[in-house]
Amino acid sequence: MSKKAKAKGKGTVIKVIFLIVALLIVLFLGLIIYANSLGGNARDSGSKTMITVTVEKGSTTSDIGALLEKKKIISSGSAFKLYTAYKRLDGTYQAGTYALSPSMTASEISHILQNGKTNDITFTIPEGYTEYDIASRLASIGLVDKDQFVSLLENGGFSTEYTFLKKAQKGKHNLEGYLFPSTYTIPATSDGDFIISTMLSAYQKVFTDADRAKAKKLGYSENEIIIVASIIEKEAAVDEDRAKVASVIYNRLDDGMALQMDSTVQYVLSLSSDRKKDLSIDDTKVDSKYNTYKYTGLPPGPICNPGRASIEAALNPAKTKYMYFILSDKLDDTMVFSTTYKQFLKDKEAYYKARDKAESKNN
Numbered sequence: 533m534s535k536k537a538k539a540k541g542k543g544t545v546i547k548v549i550f551l552i553v554a555l556l557i558v559l560f561l562g563l564i565i566y567a568n569s570l571g572g573n574a575r576d577s578g579s580k581t582m583i584t585v586t587v588e589k590g591s592t593t594s595d596i597g598a599l600l601e602k603k604k605i606i607s608s609g610s611a612f613k614l615y616t617a618y619k620r621l622d623g624t625y626q627a628g629t630y631a632l633s634p635s636m637t638a639s640e641i642s643h644i645l646q647n648g649k650t651n652d653i654t655f656t657i658p659e660g661y662t663e664y665d666i667a668s669r670l671a672s673i674g675l676v677d678k679d680q681f682v683s684l685l686e687n688g689g690f691s692t693e694y695t696f697l698k699k700a701q702k703g704k705h706n707l708e709g710y711l712f713p714s715t716y717t718i719p720a721t722s723d724g725d726f727i728i729s730t731m732l733s734a735y736q737k738v739f740t741d742a743d744r745a746k747a748k749k750l751g752y753s754e755n756e757i758i759i760v761a762s763i764i765e766k767e768a769a770v771d772e773d774r775a776k777v778a779s780v781i782y783n784r785l786d787d788g789m790a791l792q793m794d795s796t797v798q799y800v801l802s803l804s805s806d807r808k809k810d811l812s813i814d815d816t817k818v819d820s821k822y823n824t825y826k827y828t829g830l831p832p833g834p835i836c837n838p839g840r841a842s843i844e845a846a847l848n849p850a851k852t853k854y855m856y857f858i859l860s861d862k863l864d865d866t867m868v869f870s871t872t873y874k875q876f877l878k879d880k881e882a883y884y885k886a887r888d889k890a891e892s893k894n895n
Contacts, residue, residue, distance in 0.1 A: 573637060573638065574634065574635050574636055574637050575604070575605065575606050575607045575634040575635075576634040576635060577635050578635065579633055579634040579635040580633070580635070581633060581634060581673065582631045582632070582633050582653045582654060582655070582673060583603050583604075583605055583631070583632055583633065583634075583673050583674045584629060584630070584631055584632075584653060584673065584674040584675045584720050585599060585600065585603055585605065585629070585630050585631075585632050585674065586628070586629045586630075587599070587625065587626070587627050587628060587629075587630070587645065588627060589627040590627075591625070591627065593612075593613050593616045593617075593621075593622050593625065594609070594613055596609075596612070596625055596645070597609030597610065597611075597612040597613045597616075600612060600632070600641070603632075603674060604634060605632050605633065605634050605636070605641070606634075606638065606641070611638075612638055612641075615638045615639075615642070616642065619642065621642055621646065624645075624646045625642070625645040625646060626645060626646065626647070626648025627648075628648055628649075628650050628721075629650055629720050629721045630644055630645065630650060630651060630720055631650075631651050631652060631653035631720035632644065650719060650720045650721045651719075651720055652717050652718060652719055652720065653673070653675065653717070653718060653719075653720045653722075654715060654716065654717045655669070655670065655673060655675065655715070655716055656714070656715040656716075657669065657711070657712075657713045657714060657715075657716070657731070657837070658713055659713045659765055659837070659838060659839030659841075659842065660713070660765045660766055660836045660837070660838070660839075661711075661713060661836060661837055662708065662799070662802065662835070662836050662837070663682075663685050663705070663707055663708050663711060663837070664682065664802075664803075665836075666711055666731075666837070667681045667682050667685065670727065675720075675722070675727070676724050676727070680724065681724045681727075684724045684725065684728065685704075685707055685728065686704035686705075687704070688707070688725070688728060690706075690707065690728060690729070690732060691706065693729070693732075694710075694732050694733075694736060696710070696735075696736065696739070696754060697710065697732075699753060699754065699755050700755050700758075700833065701755070701832050701833030705833050707728070707732070708762075708833055708834050708835075708836070708837070709755075709758040709759065709761075709762050709833060709834025709836070709837055709838065710731075710732055710735045710758070710834075710837070711728070711731040711732065711735070711837045712731050712732075712734040712735035712738055712837065712839075713837050713838075713839050714731075714734055716730060716731070716734075718730060738840055738843070739754065739758075739843065743757075743843070743847055746847045746848075747847060750782075750847070755833075756830055757843070757846045757847060758834050758838065758843070758846075759830045759831060759833060759834050759835075760778065760781055760782075760830070760846040761834070761838035761842040761843045761845070761846040762834035762835045762836045762837070762838045762842070763777075763781060763791070763793050763795055763796065763835060764777050764778055764781070764838065764842040764845050764846060765836055765837075765838040765839065765842040766793075766795035766798070766799075766835060766836055767793060767794075767795050767857075768842070768845075768867065769865035769866075770864075770865050770866050770867070771841055772866075773857075773866060773867045774841060774842055774844075774845035775845045775848060775849055775850040776850045776852060776854060776857070776867070776869055777845070777857060777867065778845045778846055778848075778849035778850065779849040779850040779851065779852040779854055780852075780854050780855060780856065780857055780869070781793075781849075782849050783852070783853065783854060783855055784855060785829065785830070787855070788828065789828070789855070790824055790825060790826075790827070790828045791824035791828075791829075791830070792816075792824055792825050793824050794811050795835060796822050796823060796824040796825075796831050796835055797811055797815055797816055797818060797822075797823055797824075797825060798811070798835075799822055799831075799835035799836070800818055800820040800822045800823060801815065801818075822835065852869070853871050854869040854870065854871055855870070855871055855872075855873075855876075856869065856870045856871075856872075856873065856875070856876035856879075857869045857870070857876075858876060858879045858880045858883050859883050860879075860883065861879075861882040861883045861885070861886035862886075863886055863887060863890055868883075
């Protein structure tokens with residue numbers, strides 16, 4: 533081989549080596565830029581959901597990344613591991629229970645995990661939730677184990693501390709109606725006992741001695757007022773209708789007429805996960821003390837946890853002679869009220885006609 537050919541071959545090798553080195557540098561820089569960018573990225577920057585995560589002792593970065601991905605707090609556990617390695621944070625994360633959000637960046641999450649300080653979690657329980665709805669909501673954000681929480685609801689024995697529960701219904705639904713719906717901020721390490729106690733304490737503050745005096749003046753116990761309020765909560769979607777719904781309930785009770793509230797039957801059905809859009813005739817015949825089609829008077833306990841507006845309505849019913857109500861044909865969640873069954877049937881026909889028309893138009 534000539535010197536010229538050798539020189540040419542040597543030059544080619546040098547070029548290849550140079551290209552490889554250049555590519556490696558570019559890849560390395562790209563990897564650094566990518567790893568660094570991970571610290572500022574959030575899975576869902578607009579999310580307001582807080583999710584509890586428990587990092588067990590001995591968890592590796594890979595374990596933590598996989599857990600965060602499984603909880604849908606981050607998009608990729610591998611990316612989190614890469615960011616951790618780049619920032620040389622391996623081995624710095626502390627065991628504990630944390631409240632984290634998909635809106636948090638990897639940098640924010642790693643900072644929380646490094647400090648090992650448990651933070652607070654905020655959750656909202658809407659008006660009208662049943663105790664089992666609450667269990668599902670808290671389980672969905674990782675705050676409780678649903679089965680364990682339900683067991684605590686049904687068997688916790690909270691009446692020793694909260695005397696108002698001693699006059700509530702007995703049995704496993706003793707807390708129904710008294711888990712006050714609100715927005716709560718609690719330590720992420722809170723257990724089921726603490727959560728339930730917090731909600732019961734909120735109710736204790738909301739239902740005052742003045743309310744008890746007003747209930748007594750109406751001729752009803754505190755528990756009966758909460759039962760009425762729970763029905764109002766489920767029947768009335770608009771605030772201005774609540775006091776009128778209350779008047780219908782009391783008018784029927786005074787008349788000895790069955791309440792015939794769909795919401796009470798729906799409660800029975802929901803206990804077996806069989807809630808329906810419309811009740812059938814057979815549904816209204818279900819044998820349960822909560823079925824106000826079958827049994828007169830109030831059901832044995834609340835059918836949900838009512839908010840303050842419904843409690844106010846139960847304590848301050850409108851003064852009417854209304855005996856019936858049905859959703860309005862305006863389809864705006866307002867009610868129409870009537871004193872006669874004949875008018876009720878006309879209102880009912882108008883509502884279903886309007887609803888069917890709206891549904892057929894949307895399909």
